[in-house]
Amino acid sequence: MEDKTITVTCPKCGIKITNTVSWFKKPGSCCPGCQLRLSTERFRRAIEAAEQAA
Ligand SMILES: [Zn+2]
Numbered sequence: 782m783e784d785k786t787i788t789v790t791c792p793k794c795g796i797k798i799t800n801t802v803s804w805f806k807k808p809g810s811c812c813p814g815c816q817l818r819l820s821t822e823r824f825r826r827a828i829e830a831a832e833q834a835a
Pocket of ligand 1: 791792793794795796812813814815816817
């Protein structure tokens, strides 16, 4: 799979995070603004939406 760069808006603090899809899906990654884990349900939905829009 290609490693696209996407922008995801944090569902908690609202900052925009631009990084690769593989980084967003890496276990242990978290929001640089509020430290919310990217593996949470809310974040995963935002990541999926950004992937489809990319
Ligand atoms: Zn955040």
